Amino acid sequence: MERIIMHIDVNNAFLSWTALYLLKNGSKYDIRNSYAVIGGDEQTRSGIVLAKSTPAKRLGVVTGETLYSARKKCRVLKTYEPNFKFYSEMSNKMFNLISKYTPDIEIASIDECYLDYTKIKSMQGDQLEFAKKLQKEIYDELGFTVNIGIANNKLCAKMASDFTKPYKIHTLYDNEIQEKMWPLEVGELFGIGKKTVPKLNKINIFTIKDLANSKREELYKYFKNQSESMINWANGIDNSPVISKPRIPKGIGNEITLDHDVTDIKELYKYLLFLSEKVGQRIRKQNKYARVIVVILKDNNFKKYSHQKKLQTPTNNNEEIYNMAKIILREIYDDEKIRLIGIRLDNLTDKKIKQVSIFDKIEEEKNIDEVVDKLNNKYKNIIKKATLINTKTRRE
DNA sequence: TCTGGGGTCCTAGGACCC
DNA sequence: TCTGGGGTCCTAGGACCC
Numbered sequence: 001m002e003r004i005i006m007h008i009d010v011n012n013a014f015l016s017w018t019a020l021y022l023l024k025n026g027s028k029y030d031i032r033n034s035y036a037v038i039g040g041d042e043q044t045r046s047g048i049v050l051a052k053s054t055p056a057k058r059l060g061v062v063t064g065e066t067l068y069s070a071r072k073k074c075r076v077l078k079t080y081e082p083n084f085k086f087y088s089e090m091s092n093k094m095f096n097l098i099s100k101y102t103p104d105i106e107i108a109s110i111d112e113c114y115l116d117y118t119k120i121k122s123m124q125g126d127q128l129e130f131a132k133k134l135q136k137e138i139y140d141e142l143g144f145t146v147n148i149g150i151a152n153n154k155l156c157a158k159m160a161s162d163f164t165k166p167y168k169i170h171t172l173y174d175n176e177i178q179e180k181m182w183p184l185e186v187g188e189l190f191g192i193g194k195k196t197v198p199k200l201n202k203i204n205i206f207t208i209k210d211l212a213n214s215k216r217e218e219l220y221k222y223f224k225n226q227s228e229s230m231i232n233w234a235n236g237i238d239n240s241p242v243i244s245k246p247r248i249p250k251g252i253g254n255e256i257t258l259d260h261d262v263t264d265i266k267e268l269y270k271y272l273l274f275l276s277e278k279v280g281q282r283i284r285k286q287n288k289y290a291r292v293i294v295v296i297l298k299d300n301n302f303k304k305y306s307h308q309k310k311l312q313t314p315t316n317n318n319e320e321i322y323n324m325a326k327i328i329l330r331e332i333y334d335d336e337k338i339r340l341i342g343i344r345l346d347n348l349t350d351k352k353i354k355q356v357s358i359f360d361k362i363e364e365e366k367n368i369d370e371v372v373d374k375l376n377n378k379y380k381n382i383i384k385k386a387t388l389i390n391t392k393t394r395r396e
Numbered sequence: 397t398c399t400g401g402g403g404t405c406c407t408a409g410g411a412c413c414c
Numbered sequence: 415t416c417t418g419g420g421g422t423c424c425t426a427g428g429a430c431c432c
Contacts, residue, residue: 046400193430
């Protein structure tokens, strides 16, 4: 049977949600209608555009560019800090609202999801009418607009929801692919990023149609095993199912850009300690253990590199994470000027494989971590290790 | 006043085993 | 006169997405 899939995508999510937050807290303005962006903090060297209003977009402001560059395009630009806690509330409200209609939704990110309409069509009726109703309901109940794409698979639904914005519904059924998708530039295709576009252009592929009609053997020379799926995407072929099960994380990582370049390894240790506690807290919340610990560095030339170590015994213990991270750092650090440092826990597993010889010590430490986690949750992170008290930590 | 942070998946090369 | 090769695991890095 032919599937009917919808992709629901919040318009300018962070900016819309901050607009609502401000309105809720007494602001007279709706920043959605002014030259506004959500951006990081230039003082801590995270000054990039995370989301922009439609008027700002019209002046050429793009996501990911520096605030400095955005301001050059729009001198009256206003910037607002992100409020992830509120974003996550709004996100949950939207997914809950959509879930009323079917459990078959896949949460793809904080502001988008897929919905498998196939099974509920007989109950809910025409999909376009349903989409209109859903879109209006989200706006009436929650106050922000979404785009909805309707198609026969996830890829095309996703492409359709991106066509024109805001507050639009588009279809991209199998029989519309040539007319609606093929004329687009190849970089518009989901999965084709900014590194791949120049490579494709070089072999005379400029539109999605060019890619769809390209020769498999020719493409294989440049993209190897990737070429098969690239051609499939360009033809709108995607058989992946809507997966409604909550995603189990494959890895947990945190990284911080430092407010100045650091060359003192002892200073880097402090950040490692901070990061160990952060990822430790998160992994224990998931009830998982990590087999692999990765340390990530970025130097002042923006070169990123990482090293990892596999553990004998998986861990979720702060002290163990920290100690291993220090060992890895010592191995890779060679007096570069460090701009960013991160820790990632990978190869997650459910159970700890117990090693009797050191078991007692670990259990004891683990209990301490758990007590601290509870207190942290209760008293908003007032408990910090002594060495961290003087370490500048950044807001989310 | 230059450039975030959270992920996923893939690839290539080396080590190691049989 | 020659020195396999498949399978698997591990690691580092890259591309992509929001």
